[in-house]
Amino acid sequence: RGLDLIDPTAAWVEVFQSLGLPAYRVRVETRDKMACIQAPHEDFARLLDPAIRSILVKHGKSLGYRFVTLDLG
Numbered sequence: 001r002g003l004d005l006i007d008p009t010a011a012w013v014e015v016f017q018s019l020g021l022p023a024y025r026v027r028v029e030t031r032d033k034m035a036c037i038q039a040p041h042e043d044f045a046r047l048l049d050p051a052i053r054s055i056l057v058k059h060g061k062s063l064g065y066r067f068v069t070l071d072l073g
Helices: 013-020 043-049 050-062
Strands: 027-030 033-036 067-070
Touching: 013 050, 043 050, 050 067
Parallel strands: 033 067
Antiparallel strands: 027 033
C-alpha cells in the first residue's frame, strides 16, 4: 500500500503512464497522509484538468492518502 512503501513513486508510475504523463516523483508526508506530486509548473494545467485530477485523487485515496497535492517547489 502507498503509505508503507519505501519508494512511494513506484505506486504511481502505472497511473501516470495510463494518463500519458511522465513518471513524476511523489513525495510523502506520512504525518498528514499526504502524497505530493512533484511536477514542473508547466505541467500543472494538465494535471489540474478535472478528468486527470479526479483519477489522481482517486488513486491516491486508494493507496491510503488523505490528500493528493502538487508540490510547488
